[in-house]
Amino acid sequence: MRFDELDLEDEILDGLDDMNFQEMTPVQEHTIPVILEGRDIIGCAQTGTGKTAAYTLPLLNRLLIEGNEDNVIKSVIIVPTRELAQQIDQQFQGFSYYLPVSTTVVYGGGDGKGWDVQKRGMLMGSDVVIATPGRMISHIQNSGIDLSHVECLILDEADRMLDMGFSEDIMKIVSYMPKDRQTIMFSATLPPKIREMARTILRNPAEVNIAISKPNEAIDQSAYVCYENQKLGIIREMFAEPTDSKTIIFSSSKLKVKELAHTLKRMKLNVAAMHSDLEQAQREEVMLDFKNNKVSILVATDIVARGIDIEDIGLVINYDVPHGPEDYIVFESPRIRPYGARRGYGQRRDVRQRGRAGQVPCDREVHREGYPQGRIAGQRGRGPRIQSCRQ
Numbered sequence: 001m002r003f004d005e006l007d008l009e010d011e012i013l014d015g016l017d018d019m020n021f022q023e024m025t026p027v028q029e030h031t032i033p034v035i036l037e038g039r040d041i042i043g044c045a046q047t048g049t050g051k052t053a054a055y056t057l058p059l060l061n062r063l064l065i066e067g068n069e070d071n072v073i074k075s076v077i078i079v080p081t082r083e084l085a086q087q088i089d090q091q092f093q094g095f096s097y098y099l100p101v102s103t104t105v106v107y108g109g110g111d112g113k114g115w116d117v118q119k120r121g122m123l124m125g126s127d128v129v130i131a132t133p134g135r136m137i138s139h140i141q142n143s144g145i146d147l148s149h150v151e152c153l154i155l156d157e158a159d160r161m162l163d164m165g166f167s168e169d170i171m172k173i174v175s176y177m178p179k180d181r182q183t184i185m186f187s188a189t190l191p192p193k194i195r196e197m198a199r200t201i202l203r204n205p206a207e208v209n210i211a212i213s214k215p216n217e218a219i220d221q222s223a224y225v226c227y228e229n230q231k232l233g234i235i236r237e238m239f240a241e242p243t244d245s246k247t248i249i250f251s252s253s254k255l256k257v258k259e260l261a262h263t264l265k266r267m268k269l270n271v272a273a274m275h276s277d278l279e280q281a282q283r284e285e286v287m288l289d290f291k292n293n294k295v296s297i298l299v300a301t302d303i304v305a306r307g308i309d310i311e312d313i314g315l316v317i318n319y320d321v322p323h324g325p326e327d328y329i330v331f332e333s334p335r336i337r338p339y340g341a342r343r344g345y346g347q348r349r350d351v352r353q354r355g356r357a358g359q360v361p362c363d364r365e366v367h368r369e370g371y372p373q374g375r376i377a378g379q380r381g382r383g384p385r386i387q388s389c390r391q
Contacts (some may be wrong), residue, residue: 001029003057007036009064011098012057019094025050027210032058035184040205042185042198049210051186052091055154060092062152063101063127071125072149076177078133078170080160082107082280083287085130088156092128106131106139109280119143133161133169140176147176153201158187159194167197174201231319232263238317239269239297245314246290250302252320260319261299274300 001024003016016022024032027045034041035058045051059075068074079085089105096103104121106129122129122145129136139145153174155161161170183202187194190209198205224234235249251257254275261273272286272295289295291310302320 006032006057008057008061011064012060012095015095015097015099016057018097021053025054027051027208028054028057030208030210031055034206034208035059035182036061038182040183040202042187042190042194042202042205042207044187044190044207044209046188046210052088052156053095055156055184055186056088056091056095059128059152059154060096060099060101064099066151068125068127070149073122073126073129073145073147074149075128075152075154076136076147076150076173077128077130077154077156078136078161078173079130079156080132080164080166082109082132083283084157085132088130092130101128102126103128103130106135107280108132108135108138109283114280119145133166133173136173137169140173147173148178150177150181152182152184153177154184154186156186158185158197159189159191162193162197167193170197171200232259235260235317235319236263236267239264239267243296243314245296246293246310246312247297247315247317248310248313249297249299249317249319251299252302254301256319257299257301264297264299269297270295271297271299274298276301 002022003024004013004022008016027043027049028051031041031043031051031054035055043051043054045054055077063074066074077085077088079088085105085107089103092101092103102121104118104126106118106122118135119139122139122143131139136145140147155170161167183205185194185198185202185205226234249260251260254277257273257275261271264271272289274283274286278286286295286298290298302318
């Protein structure tokens with residue numbers, strides 16, 4: 001289905017045409033008409049399926065038709081990370097090129113100037129506020145932000161926000177909004193806690209499920225089966241020889257990220273770390289350097305995966321096994337585009353802990369790698385080449 005078949009205003013269609021957006025993705029085709037009707041909706045869709053445009057376009061259409069003569073906050077988008085907030089704002093800027101629509105991005109980090117800019121934007125009545133939960137709570141409590149005129153609330157990556165412990169913050173933010181509003185929720189999974197929240201804040205919602213946990217067939221996937229104390233040695237051996245391709249290493253904690261980055265820097269490799277201890281300006285500088293090839297290896301906490309947009313990745317390493325299929329698949333989304341997605345060249349290696357229950361979370365066979373040449377915590381040799389990968 002094409003975008004020009006939707007009941008969207010001409011200014012929005014012009015912006016889509018300029019950006020060469022013509023055909024809708026499945027999640028857009030199934031959700032945009034429902035959102036345009038004003039219904040609440042809960043959508044199950046992975047990162048990289050086009051869900052941001054699925055709610056951005058109907059929201060812009062609504063704002064264009066209704067206007068904002070009273071200069072009040074009319075819509076709020078809650079997301080788990082500052083990187084995702086910035087990505088969404090960038091999409092808004094592209095889609096709203098021909099529209100008189102204002103956005104304010106609200107997240108922690110930075111200095112007092114950033115706080116003042118956020119506060120001023122919301123007090124002046126920004127049409128769209130894109131915020132992380134904790135920072136939004138701080139502004140509500142300290143900046144006199146008025147959410148009583150919000151007509152549309154969007155929760156993006158809802159499952160991740162609940163995993164991060166933001167449930168109470170979300171409910172508190174919602175309590176400042178009118179009950180008569182449209183609420184849109186997108187989540188990569190629909191566990192009981194998400195459905196419980198949906199029953200609380202959504203009214204007779206439509207449900208769309210587009211989440212299909214299938215890895216990119218063009219990516220060569222392999223796994224190391226090892227003990228925890230062998231992981232760092234395997235990483236050292238993997239990078240003993242120089243490589244020209246970009247690499248991302250995802251880990252589950254900032255302490256591991258720091259340790260990995262320190263180890264690789266001692267090997268004289270061009271590496272940078274990305275974690276929550278960095279100030280916002282530092283995080284932005286790291287991402288810019290990585291995109292511009294000033295940094296060839298990025299070591300990051302896995303929470304960052306849902307909020308980055310990077311091309312030409314040659315190797316993705318999961319230092320820790322992702323918690324579930326959606327967290328594994330998100331690293332193969334269009335936001336993180338390995339060579340393998342186009343040329344069959346990219347690789348994925350999961351450095352797994354031997355004895356851990358379960359398999360690498362995908363539904364295809366992957367190569368089971370033997371230990372690299374060299375001594376890894378007393379282990380030598382190569383294991384079986386094929387490991388069945390079941391959920």
